[in-house]
Amino acid sequence: MYQRRPRVVWKQDCVDKTFLDVCIHEIASNGWEGSSLKANSWKVVAEKLKNEHNFIVDQRKMKNRYDYLKSKYAAWVKLKNKTGNLYNPATNTFDITEEEWQEEMKSNKYVEKLRYASLLHPDLCTQLFDGSTSTGFHS
Incomplete structure (x- = not known):
């Protein structure tokens, strides 16, 4: 009988920070596989999350989080690069009309996610995703 896995909730800022830090380290050490981490690197990330935060997650859920953060980062970069100085780096928010x-x-x-909650750890997201996202005409 099929048993549903419990939903993983990425609500702790420290978990996201560790996730991004370890992904950056693994890509620097082991490189990319396609547009994300290699299989062994995902194991390292999972082990680090488990050891540091008792956060247990499988590769599929980590890849989903990676893809979500990458897409949110691409939207953030596009808004940030708009003309008119809409971005406020002090508050990490955008001054945009309705x-x-x-x-x-x-x-x-x-x-819409950026409207109500700023991008967490934009510096880490930039290190991880800069150059690997499309933010121009074809994004």
């Missing part, structure tokens, strides 16, 4: 938010949300579902 109409502009609505227009941006039509083109990217991850923009």
